[in-house]
Amino acid sequence: MPALAILAPATPLNTVSTSPPPRRAAVATLGIVGGGQLAKMTAQAAMQLGCEVVVLERASDFPAQALDTRWIQGDWDDPAKLLELAAEVDVVSLENEFVSPVALRAVESAGHLLRPSAATMALVQDKLVQKRTFAAAGLPLPRFEAVETTEDVARVAERLGWPLVLKRRTLGYDGKGNATVRSPGDVEAAWRKLAGGPGRVYAEEFCPFVIELAAIVVRGLDGATREYPVVETENRDHVCRVVRAPARTEARVATEAARIARAAVESIQGVGAFGVEMFLMPDGRCLVNEIAPRVHNTGHYTIEACATSQFENHVRAVLGLPLGAATLRAPAACMVNLLGVGPGSGSPIGLERALRVEGASIHVYGKSTSQRGRKMGHVTVLGATLQEAEARALAAADAIRFGEPEDKDR
């Protein structure tokens, strides 16, 4: 039995489970589907609370392995593997949103606890369904429409105007599932890039945003929420590069963005941490871009900068524990992602120089190899002002390199 009464499942546990290995006196055992850096940082927070962690990961070499957690090797789309994980833990949680809906439902049907739930994931995984759910909840969004054929795109453009952003409904990340089409001549190439076809793509109006905002919201089993400060995110080549906390916006905008982020999580009955991405428009409106049903890159700064990190609050939420304060510990904080410059080792060049930057908290994820644009680590710096925090975070980030530039002559 789990030490926490709240974890006792409503329905009897499945019969698939073989007897689990003997446990130490863990508070609870958390299962994480995926073993990347998000799983690693979540596992660190769980361990601090006295929990054990079991990871399901298909690779044999992954960041969370550094913590020596128990590990099941296998594919997260394989219901049998998910059930094997579920049988060993009290609660199953997810590092990414790409797990097959069939596998997620299988976990719940067998009586295991999945948080966020399969129902929540089903509202998020398909971005068109996600947008429709938010629209039904009255949230402000870019205008969007389903497109089944390239002819549809031209028709939708008459209503939404050019440019249009075409987005894959599922499996997009780091902008890989998006294409901006500026005129009818761009449509064919974009359609091919996204492997467009019936049920696969939708179109969205292009938003000439002033800045991009994000907020982490953590929602507990009882529906209580904690909203972290609204932050500014700067993306380069569709990958987040810098996060500034708090966002330099009018208080009214930040309050409204936080309200929208909370409403987005409530509309999908989310439990756990969620990253809500928004566009701040020139007229001051905040539009929801998308939600990530998990801890999020734009919340990494919370490890050092907030009273309770997004990772710890995620663990608390999925285990049914009281949530912690999401307030800043300093006037400002800046996080800079460390992206690979090219292929090579996952161990950094220039770490010592970076560590000389006063106040820089450097996180190296421990990936075995670097690739151009791959997230290899991040740096967070707190400061009396955002300017000071950002200058130091950039100085530390600039001192570190992962891999060799692909074009050495540049």
Ligand SMILES: Nc1ncnc2c1ncn2[C@@H]1O[C@H](COP(=O)(O)OP(=O)(O)OP(=O)(O)O)[C@@H](O)[C@H]1O
């Ligand atoms: N409608 C839009 N108008 C203008 N820019 C957009 C629009 N949609 C997306 N973008 C830009 O592309 C980026 C990536 O888009 P989106 O968040 O939809 O994709 P993603 O693949 O899920 O990305 P990630 O995994 O980085 O969050 C956004 O952060 C924004 O900079």
Ligand SMILES: [Mg+2]
């Ligand atoms: Mg995004």
